[in-house]
Amino acid sequence: HSEPALAGEESLSKESRDSQRDVSSICPQHDKISDTSKLESQIDKLVYKLYNLNEEEIKIINK
Structure with a gap:
């Protein structure tokens, strides 16, 4: 027997699902160890x- 949802719980749950969908569309999960070098x-x-x-400053940073 589940308890009735509190006011706002349903909308929060929907917002969570919507946010998760948005993040997934922006950052698709190819695999957990995907190459990030690019x-x-x-x-x-x-x-x-x-x-x-400039080029010299970039060289110093990349040492």
Whole structure:
């Protein structure tokens, strides 16, 4: 015998499911040990551009 849902529980549950679906569509789970090096490289390039780093500064960072 389950207890009746409290007011707002159903909408919270629906919001949780909706949020999970949104996250899943943005970040599909291919596998738990997927290679992230491509994404890391893209992030690095964005950071270099954000801070207007030159080649010499980038070399120092990557040492």
